[in-house]
Amino acid sequence: MIFSGSGSARYVAACATLTAAATLTAFAPLAHAAGPVALNIVDVAGDLQLTQKGFEAFKAKYPNLVSNITYTNAPAPQLPGKIKAMQGAGRSDIDLVLTGTDALAAGIQQNLWIKLLPDQAAAFPGTLDRYAPGPRKMQDLAQGYGLEVAYMPAGPLLEYNPAKVSDPPRTPAQLLQWCKAHPDKLIYARPANSGPGRTFLMGLPYVLGDKDPQDPVNGWDKTWAFLKQLNDCIPYYPGGTSAVMKELGEGTRDMTVTVTGWDINPRALGIVPAEFRVQAFDNMTWVNDAHYMVIPKGVPKEKLDVLYKLMNFMLEPAQQALTYDDGYFYPGPAIKGVTVDQAPAHSQDVLKQYGRPEYAKLLAERPHVLPLSASAMVAAFQKWDREVGAQKTK
Structure with a gap:
């Protein structure tokens, strides 16, 4: 991002x-x-x-x-x-x-x-x-x-510590269930300043089957409802992805949202352990x-x-x-x-050494879409800041 x-x-x-x-x-x-x-x-x-x-x-x-x-x-x-x-x-x-x-x-x-x-x-x-x-x-x-x-x-993808997460979520419902069962162990950064954060935000409407994935104001009812529920078990939203990866690598958190580059690079640099894994939602759409x-x-x-x-x-x-x-x-x-x-x-x-062989298959098999338009992206960031992250963003 x-x-x-x-x-x-x-x-x-x-x-x-x-x-x-x-x-x-x-x-x-x-x-x-x-x-x-x-x-x-x-x-x-x-x-x-x-x-x-x-x-x-x-x-x-x-x-x-x-x-x-x-x-x-x-x-x-x-x-x-x-x-x-x-x-x-x-x-x-x-x-x-x-x-x-x-x-x-x-x-x-x-x-x-x-x-x-x-x-x-x-x-x-x-x-x-x-x-x-x-x-x-x-x-x-x-x-x-x-x-x-x-x-x-980019993604969205989930990255997790396999020593702590034996059965990674494959759907948003499973992610919410895992988060509620493991409060404060899932974290992601403010979308307005995080590539993985905004990719997760923009990818959810496709996974959840929202009315219009390109209209965050009038077409994301399921996405906003899901994010507000997920908010209850997330400790806070860092201002950037670097802080997220640091906490994941240190073991403070067990799972985060990621994209291909933020998966590969922190492991190559030793910020996140090399053995950490990624999981895609079953019906994911790539947001480029x-x-x-x-x-x-x-x-x-x-x-x-x-x-x-x-x-x-x-x-x-x-x-x-x-x-x-x-x-x-x-x-x-x-x-x-x-x-x-x-x-x-x-x-x-x-x-x-650090690439994922499964990426080639996922990239070939799953559909790809553009991110939101300029005006829609700004509107999505503002709505997230106001309705989801207002009390927890640092």
């Missing part, structure tokens, strides 16, 4: 740097430059784990275009308000944002992002034709305001996920020209192969024809 930094500590660094959002307003306005430009990239999705090496490769290849790149991590819910305030003050401190569907949706709703397609189509020739079929549908969610840079058929590159309004033209070239560079096969990473956003690549054989040897080793 383990997603920044470098080395094996990147997962933990993503948690520790959440407070860096407070520094966003501290950057001085960027000066217009005739030569190479300095870029400030803000990540609210953990996407730098997948893409930072690619950005650095661009800087190395084009020193005439980029003098320096600064990277900052921030919580997704806080960023739109900060950007709106900066734009109101006539500042352009942030040049590129890496976001999941959460801040993408909020920014579209608040008119924060530059419209790239079709407005700047000449800068992105043939880009839409490069996406693989699943990612191409996810690109449509951006409504032209961003370019998809990574892709994950993606990361996007978006540009806030107000960025000066000489930077836009560089950013457009950078975004195209990040969709080249060599950079896309890096998104396999340590399984964080599994599989990762968004464009056609990029296979795991093209990934770095380390990525291949991680996926061999």
Whole structure:
């Protein structure tokens, strides 16, 4: 939605740097430059784990275009308000944002992002034709305001400690029954700032057979009723998934909701024991996920020209192969024809050791759908915050 930094500590660094959002307003306005430009990239999705090496490769290849790149991590819910305030003050401190569907949706709703397609189509020739079929549908969610840079058929999935859970739930009813029998042992994070949390939220209407899975306000009667019942046996809702995985790995909790990447990566990094298992609902529908590159309004033209070239560079096969990473956003690549054989040897080793053979079967057999539209996603987050998590979110 383990997603920044470098080395094996990147997962933990993503948690520790959440407070860096407070520094966003501290950057001085960027000066217009005739030569190479300095870029400030803000990540609210953990996407730098997948893409930072690619950005650095661009800087190395084009020193005439980029003098320096600064990277900052921030919580997704806080960023739109900060950007709106900066734009109101006539500042352009942030040049590129890496976001999941959460801040993408909020920014579209608040008119924060530059419209790239079709407005700047000449800068992105043939880009839409490069996406693989699943990612191409996810690109449509951006409504032209961003370019998809990574892709994950996400979930929802349940992750559990097999030493504590001998018969994992296969239906929402069984999950509720298990939760009531084991109070405080199931946990998930606030959906507005958690990929697994929002995938669980958006996947339930399909599993429960709600009237309209794409309408959280008028079509999710069964989902909201279920989540309110489940609320009674959940201790609290952390502000992000990193805290959830830490508690799961330490044994404080026995079960959580997850997605493919948040299953593989914390086990590869030793945050969660390697032997922990996953379970899909019997009639699950995959809710797919993606990361996007978006540009806030107000960025000066000489930077836009560089950013457009950078975004195209990040969709080249060599950079896309890096998104396999340590399984964080599994599989990762968004464009056609990029296979795991093209990934770095380390990525291949991680996926061999910590990947799940059952994922291939599940991905092939179960249907796939897009997440909610921008406006519907914001409405779902607001309704969850108000009616489910209001008293328990930390």
